[in-house]
Structures are given as C-alpha cells and as structure tokens.
Amino acid sequence: MANSGKRLLLIENSICSDEVRVALSVNNKVVEFEQEFKEKKQLRGNIYVAYVKRIEPSLQAVFIEYGKNKQGFLSFSEISPDYFNIPEKEKETFFENYSNVDCTEEGEDVSASISSDSTISKNVTESSNGFVREVSLYKRYKLQDVISINQKMLVQLTKEERGNKGASFTTYITLVGRYCVFMLNSMSKGGISRRIEDVSVRKQLKDILNSIDLPKRSGLIIRTVGSGKSKKEIEQDYSYLSSLWRNIQENASSVNAPSLIYNEADLIMRSIRDFCSNGVEIIVSGKEAFEAVRRYARNALKGSKLRYRLYKGFVPIFTYYGIEDQISELYSNRVKLPSGGSLIITLTEAFVSIDVNSGKMTGEDSIEETAYRTNMEAVPEISRQVNLRGLSGLIVVDFIDMLRYQYCRAVESAIRQAFKDDKARVQFSYINGFGLMVFSRQRIKPNIQEINTTECLHCKGIGRVKSDEVIVASILRDLQHVASKNRNRSFDLIAHSAIIAHLFNNKRSTVSTIEKEFNIRLDVSADNNLDVGTFILKRGDDVDLNDYKPLQNSGYKIECGNNEKADNSGGLQSSFWLTRWLSRILSSDTS
Numbered sequence: 001m002a003n004s005g006k007r008l009l010l011i012e013n014s015i016c017s018d019e020v021r022v023a024l025s026v027n028n029k030v031v032e033f034e035q036e037f038k039e040k041k042q043l044r045g046n047i048y049v050a051y052v053k054r055i056e057p058s059l060q061a062v063f064i065e066y067g068k069n070k071q072g073f074l075s076f077s078e079i080s081p082d083y084f085n086i087p088e089k090e091k092e093t094f095f096e097n098y099s100n101v102d103c104t105e106e107g108e109d110v111s112a113s114i115s116s117d118s119t120i121s122k123n124v125t126e127s128s129n130g131f132v133r134e135v136s137l138y139k140r141y142k143l144q145d146v147i148s149i150n151q152k153m154l155v156q157l158t159k160e161e162r163g164n165k166g167a168s169f170t171t172y173i174t175l176v177g178r179y180c181v182f183m184l185n186s187m188s189k190g191g192i193s194r195r196i197e198d199v200s201v202r203k204q205l206k207d208i209l210n211s212i213d214l215p216k217r218s219g220l221i222i223r224t225v226g227s228g229k230s231k232k233e234i235e236q237d238y239s240y241l242s243s244l245w246r247n248i249q250e251n252a253s254s255v256n257a258p259s260l261i262y263n264e265a266d267l268i269m270r271s272i273r274d275f276c277s278n279g280v281e282i283i284v285s286g287k288e289a290f291e292a293v294r295r296y297a298r299n300a301l302k303g304s305k306l307r308y309r310l311y312k313g314f315v316p317i318f319t320y321y322g323i324e325d326q327i328s329e330l331y332s333n334r335v336k337l338p339s340g341g342s343l344i345i346t347l348t349e350a351f352v353s354i355d356v357n358s359g360k361m362t363g364e365d366s367i368e369e370t371a372y373r374t375n376m377e378a379v380p381e382i383s384r385q386v387n388l389r390g391l392s393g394l395i396v397v398d399f400i401d402m403l404r405y406q407y408c409r410a411v412e413s414a415i416r417q418a419f420k421d422d423k424a425r426v427q428f429s430y431i432n433g434f435g436l437m438v439f440s441r442q443r444i445k446p447n448i449q450e451i452n453t454t455e456c457l458h459c460k461g462i463g464r465v466k467s468d469e470v471i472v473a474s475i476l477r478d479l480q481h482v483a484s485k486n487r488n489r490s491f492d493l494i495a496h497s498a499i500i501a502h503l504f505n506n507k508r509s510t511v512s513t514i515e516k517e518f519n520i521r522l523d524v525s526a527d528n529n530l531d532v533g534t535f536i537l538k539r540g541d542d543v544d545l546n547d548y549k550p551l552q553n554s555g556y557k558i559e560c561g562n563n564e565k566a567d568n569s570g571g572l573q574s575s576f577w578l579t580r581w582l583s584r585i586l587s588s589d590t591s
Contacts, residue, residue, distance in 0.1 A: 045264030
C-alpha cells in the first residue's frame with residue numbers, strides 16, 4: 001500500500017468504459033478528483049473561428065455560430081476593440097493611451113483566480129482599476145455600430161452549455177501553461193500570483209517577468225507553481241505558449257468559419273500540468289494513458305524531472321490505493337466527521353446547503369465547547385467536499401450555534417484559511433445570528449452529481465415520494481368524482497403494482513361501495529413503467545393499454561373507448577369487481 005507521507009497522482013484510463021479518472025492523494029486522503037468520458041470531453045478552453053449570426057442591442061451581446069447545434073453567447077464586454085469597426089487611427093490612439101498605464105500590480109490580484117483547467121474571461125483576468133477603465137470604453141460605442149453581421153472572430157469558450165443555456169465565449173484568448181498564463185489582446189502586462197507571499201521570491205519573479213519581451217497588447221501572469229522556478233524554466237514555458245499562439249493564428253487565417261482550431265488539453269495533461277511538482281509521483285494505469293503522459297512530458301515539459309511509472313497490478317489502481325471508497329462517499333449527502341459529527345450536503349437549483357450536526361460527539365465540558373469543536377472539525381472537511389464534488393454558486397453553511405464572539409471569529413478565520421488554496425474564486429460573509437455563513441464559489445467544473453447521476457424517475461429530484469396511502473386516496477377521490485358524472489360506465493385504472501396491491505389489500509370495500517353507488521365497473525392493470533405517484537384512469541369498454549402517455553404528476557385521464565355508444569340508456573350491471581380484478585392480474589402474470 002501507499003506510504004502515508006507520499007503525494008500520489010493516480011491516473012486510471014479504463015478501456016472498457018472509455019473513462020479517465022484522476023485523483024491526487026496526500027497522506028492517503030483524496031484532495032483532488034476529476035473524471036472525463038471520451039464522448040463528453042471538456043470543451044471549455046477550446047478556441048473556434050466563428051462568425052456573428054445575430055446582434056441583440058437590448059442584451060448588448062451577439063450570438064455566434066461556432067459549429068455546434070446551439071449558437072454561442074458573446075457579450076459586448078468580451079469583444080476586444082481589435083474587432084471594432086472603427087478607423088484604425090482611432091483604434092491605435094486608444095491602445096496607446098492604455099499601454100502607458102502599468103497594470104502589473106493589478107494583475108497580481110487576479111492570478112489567484114485563474115482556473116487551472118480552463119481559460120479566463122476578460123472580466124476575471126483584468127479586474128481592479130484596469131477593468132474599470134475598460135468598462136468606460138464600451139460606453140463610448142454602441143454594439144450595433146461597431147460589430148456587423150457575419151463578421152469573423154476568433155473566440156474561446158468560457159462556459160459550456162447547461163440545459164437550455166448556450167455556451168458563453170470571449171475574444172480575449174488565454175493560454176494556460178505550467179508556470180505561466182499567456183493573455184492575448186490584454187490591456188494588462190500581467191503580474192505574479194498573489195498566493196506567492198515570499199517577498200524575495202516575488203522580487204525574483206518580477207525581474208524575470210520584466211526581462212521577457214512580450215508581444216504588443218499581451219500580458220503574462222506567473223502562476224503559483226512558478227514559485228522558485230528559474231528564469232530558464234519560465235522562459236521555456238512562455239516560449240511554448242508563444243509558439244502555440246502562432247500556430248493558432250496561422251490555422252485561423254486558413255480555415256472557414258465556423259471551425260474548431262484548438263483543443264484545450266485533456267484531463268491527463270491538465271492534471272500533470274497543474275498538480276505535478278518534484279514531490280509528486282505519477283502512477284498511471286493503462287498503456288494508452290502512460291504513452292500520453294510520456295509524450296506530454298517530452299514535448300511540453302522539457303527539462304522537468306517528472307517521476308511517472310506504469311501500474312501493472314491486477315487489482316484496480318484506485319482500489320489498491322484506497323481511493324475507490326473515498327470517491328463512492330461523494331455520492332452520499334451525509335459525510336461523517338472523525339469525532340462523531342456529520343455534514344448534510346443538499347443541492348438545490350439555486351444554492352447548496354451544508355448542515356453541521358454534532359451527532360455522537362461528546363467529551364467536552366459544555367454545549368458551547370462541543371459546538372465549537374464540531375464546527376472547527378467540520379471546516380476542513382467542508383473545503384475538501386466542496387472541491388471534490390465541484391460545488392459552486394451560493395453555498396450556505398449552517399454551523400452549530402455558538403454564543404461566544406471569539407469562537408465565531410475563529411471559525412470564520414479557519415474556513416477562509418481552508419479555502420486559501422482553492423483554485424476557484426471564493427467570497428465569504430460572516431456568521432450571522434442564526435449560525436449561518438454564506439459564501440460564493442466560482443464554477444470551474446461541473447459538479448459530480450451533474451456528470452454521473454440522473455433524475456430519479458419517482459421523486460423527480462426532490463428526494464421524497466408520496467406514500468401509498470396518499471396516492472390511493474387520490475385515486476379513490478378522482479374515481480368518485482368521475483363516476484358521479486359518468487354513471488353506468490366502465491373504467492380502467494392503470495397504476496404501479498405497489499399501488500394496486502395497496503388498493504387491493506386495504507381499500508377493496510371502498511371500491512365496491514363506489515361501484516354499487518354509481519353502477520360502474522372498475523378494471524385494474526399494473527404497469528411498473530409508470531412512476532409510483534402516477535396513475536391513469538380511462539373510460540370505455542374497449543381500451544388499448546398501449547395507447548396512453550404517463551402524466552407528470554398524480555392525476556387522472558379520461559378517454560372514450562372506440563366502441564362506446566352515444567346512447568347512455570343501456571346501463572351496466574354491477575359486478576363482483578374483486579373476481580374480475582383477480583382474473584385480470586392472473587391472466588397478465590401468465591402472459
């Protein structure tokens with residue numbers, strides 16, 4: 001088994017399922033996990049040659065054709081002035097005014113926000129005063145005056161399609177390397193990641209950054225992993241990104257829109273690029289993935305001393321290193337804490353709620369001490385679960401109530417520290433009087449439930465279904481209602497077998513009473529393809545059971561049979577419904 005002090009990057013390439021899974025294990029505990037299916041590869045970061053299909057002045061945005069079924073969304077603020085249809089002299093004057101402003105220090109504040117596996121829009125990479133100045137630029141012009149239909153653009157995908165929403169794009173191209181982030185069409189000269197706190201290291205990196213001759217209107221950010229790297233390593237990484245950009249420009253000029261001209265690195269490459277350092281050992285399961293690692297190390301990471309080897313064991317690699325059980329826990333809404341407490345994680349459409357419970361945690365002198373200890377123990381696990389599950393948006397944590405002011409401040413400080421190394425941007429509030437702390441987290445990848453789970457056919461995503469008693473009561477209520485208006489008729493009830501059994505065992509006398517009172521006959525059929533909470537009530541003697549559509553919610557549906565006569569005088573005699581019911585069920589079982 002793996003030694004407790006090792007940092008392992010485990011890569012599993014499953015040929016059977018066409019799935020790639022990557023996990024970073026520190027002290028035998030998973031701290032990073034990502035997966036990717038070959039048929040559903042990440043599109044974020046891809047670069048396309050597209051053209052403007054529609055201009056929407058009311059949204060201050062355009063819709064572009066980029067080669068997919070849905071059109072892409074491109075906001076006016078994401079369109080570089082290079083694409084503005086204005087005189088070249090006016091454009092050059094504008095760029096000269098902004099190039100005189102040194103934005104290096106401002107760039108330092110944004111490098112920590114860079115997603116390791118994606119590109120960044122202009123709104124993210126050039127915040128602070130630089131972005132405010134650019135906002136004024138877009139107020140000078142109207143979108144419809146400077147952009148035209150069928151105009152060709154080089155765009156990068158920043159947000160993938162979700163449901164009915166199309167993908168979002170930017171014209172501010174960003175290429176992510178191992179140590180650097182190369183920003184094209186940028187007003188900022190870049191900077192150094194603010195997570196590099198050592199003053200001497202920052203000064204050294206700033207000197208290296210200033211010595212690099214950047215192209216006009218471009219910027220460079222040195223990432224956190226570039227801390228302590230030599231000038232040669234950083235320049236080599238920049239040289240790789242620069243040559244990549246030249247190839248993209250050459251391809252863009254020779255293809256017709258819409259076309260894909262650059263694929264962002266796949267999961268294996270991104271993982272090596274972002275997680276690997278001198279203290280990480282890479283263990284690869286699968287010869288295809290191993291060859292991909294070898295090629296990437298040879299071409300893109302020249303001179304780096306990566307330690308990687310092929311796993312040849314018969315036991316699956318994730319099982320051997322104790323990773324599989326930890327990944328399986330990510331699908332549960334309950335996470336156990338070491339001292340007996342637990343976290344309850346619930347996803348909704350608008351936000352994520354995390355409830356901290358003390359559970360069986362005991363041993364403290366008072367309730368206040370127990371609450372404080374439970375909350376402090378929950379903080380690192382909250383950070384870990386949020387990262388592993390890919391939770392984003394508004395996250396509400398319900399801590400156990402604490403009365404002492406210093407305890408509340410200590411928990412707030414601890415949770416900020418726990419998210420310090422998070423790749424996503426996180427903004428925090430304070431613990432309020434109800435024990436709630438709200439923070440928002442940038443979406444850098446889809447959450448694990450979104451990728452690997454589907455909506456329950458019975459509960460429709462709410463996690464609860466009506467009891468059999470409630471559903472049967474609805475059936476009887478609706479049957480009485482339609483029978484009162486359609487006397488002397490026959491009805492067919494189609495429902496789930498569990499509902500039929502409950503009706504047969506507990507409500508046979510009620511059904512018999514309704515039959516006699518309104519002179520009707522009720523025939524029943526079981527269909528387990530229906531949701532438990534859905535039933536169908538049909539009217540008519542000649543019924544085609546395959547000619548119906550399940551309802552979304554509990555309800556009834558009345559249909560006239562093909563052979564039903566207009567004359568209502570011929571009433572149906574009441575029958576012993578139980579005998580007919582049993583005969584129908586027995587005949588369906590034998591068939």
